[in-house]
Amino acid sequence: MKFNATKTNEANAVVTATVEANAIATNLDKLAKEAAKTMDVQGFRKGKVPVAVVKSRYADKLTQDAEGEAIRAILTDALKELEISNTDLIGEPAITKFDKQENGDIEIAIELSCRPNVDLGDYKSLLPEIEATEVTDAEVEERINTMAGQNAPLEKIKRKRMVREGDFAVIDFEGFKDGVAFEGGKAEGHTLEIGSGSFIPGFEDQVIGMKYEEQKDITVTFPEQYQAADLAGAEVVFKVTLHEIQEKAAPVIDDEFAAKVLGNEENPTVDLLKEKIKEQITLEKNSKYYNEDLKPKYLETLVEKISFEVPTSVLEQEISQLLNNQVRTMSEDELNALKEDQAKIEKMREEAKPEATNSVKATFIVDALAKAEGVTVEDQEVTQTLYYEAMMQGQDGQALIKQYEEAGYLPAIKMSMIEQKVITKLLDEKAGK
Incomplete structure (x- = not known):
């Protein structure tokens, strides 16, 4: 041959x-x-x-x-x-x-x-400077007050007045479509938080201003995508009676409240609660600071400073992905015009090339960093993370994992987790943690 x-x-x-x-x-x-x-x-x-x-x-x-x-x-x-x-x-x-x-x-x-040889050089010297995260007493107090407010009981207001935003209205209601009551549209003694958005759009706004024992017809339109097909997009009338207005009781922040929040902590006190809340806010701020500021800045610096050729096949795939994202935002007329204009498509690919190149470089740099730092993420860790996040959102963890697997998303999720893990490790070392 x-x-x-x-x-x-x-x-x-x-x-x-x-x-x-x-x-x-x-x-x-x-x-x-x-x-x-x-x-x-x-x-x-x-x-x-x-x-x-x-x-x-x-x-x-x-x-x-x-x-x-x-x-x-x-x-x-x-x-x-x-x-x-x-x-x-x-x-x-x-x-x-x-x-x-x-x-x-x-x-x-x-x-x-083929896989390029990525010479990282003195990559640790390129880490950005890290400023200390500060948490003020006011932030701690605000967080504790919010927590206490969420757990505070409801109390009937001491004087009769009209309903306003933030109130809890105790109401009876019954819904009618074309004058006929529909299934699931009736309740008695229902407590509705005004402003929560838990009812059909427009309903809560019309409760505002109602007085004790007032009866009112409230007209609303169900969303087009409503789950009940016979009500989707339909205009209905709710007959509403207001019985009582409630509001959250003033929050009580004491050692008993601290014990409820801290669970199994020994000697729970308000002071200990403040310490724990301060630690929690610090972690949240650090995570945001790392992910939104330091990590992008570090990757941008590495991409700029480290030179190597990228595999053409991977680059072309990334360009295609960027173009696909762009195409999804186009109107039908724009798409039809684009199909007839090959030169326009090639111009779009050329314009996307710098961004795609940087993205591909970042992927190989992260891979090299992970090898240099001995950072790995096992497949089981990926699925466990996805399962936990799904459960936290009330979703079926196994179904979500299967969906991502069939769509081919798992390798990208794994790479994202490796990126998070290795750069957090480097930033923590830089911060002396």
Whole structure:
């Protein structure tokens, strides 16, 4: 086989070759003989099918397989010459040229992408300066007051007045569509927090201003996407009676409240609660500071300072992803116009290339950082994290994991977790933690 293998740069290579007709013919004979041993063909005993019959009946499939085997042989030899291991290959080799000649030979060109060598240099010296996180007494007091307020009991207001935002209105209501009461639209003694948005849009706004024992017709329209099909998008009338207005009692912050919040802590006191809340707010602020400020700044610096070539196949995938995101925001007219304008598409790809390049570089840099710092994330850790987050949101953890797995999202989620883990480790070390 004649081939020429050349590295265009450290992350990409091109193989050009002539797949000779006699090599394809040899492969085809071998494949046909192997198939004849196991193939069932009517009129012949199993294992006794003539090779000529197999070739005749399955010529196209056998020829494709024979060509593929010849190309794989060329690729194997080319990788040896280029000193590229299979483990360093990224993505599938792309056949960019496949020209059959009159003599049966095939002229091919194959583009290869491989893992680049990322020299991190003194990457720790590029870490950004870290400012100490401050938590004020006022922030702690505000958090504790909020917690106490959420747990405070409701009390009937001491003087009769009209309903206002933030009140808890005790009401009876019954809903009617076209004058007929509908199922699930009735309740008595229901406590509704005004401003919570828990009822149909517009309902709570119309309760505002009602007085004790006032009866009122409230007209609202159900959302178009409402779960009950017979009510979706329908205008209905609720007959509402206000019985009582309640409000949260003034929160009591004492050692008894602290004991409820702190659970199993020994000697729970308000002072201990303040310490714990301060620690919690500090962790929250640090997490936000790391993720929204320091991590992006550090990655941006690394991408700028560390030079290496990126695999073309990965870069093209990233460009396509960016374009897909952009296309999703287009109108139907814009999409139809774009389909007719190939030059516009190519211009968009070119414009997306710098951002895509930086994104791909960041991925390989994070991978190199993780190896340098000995940071790993196991597959089980990914699924456990997804399961926990789903449960916290009231979702089916197993179903979410299956959905992400089928969509091919798990590798990206794993890389995101590795990024979070390794950069947090480096920032913590820089901060002296």
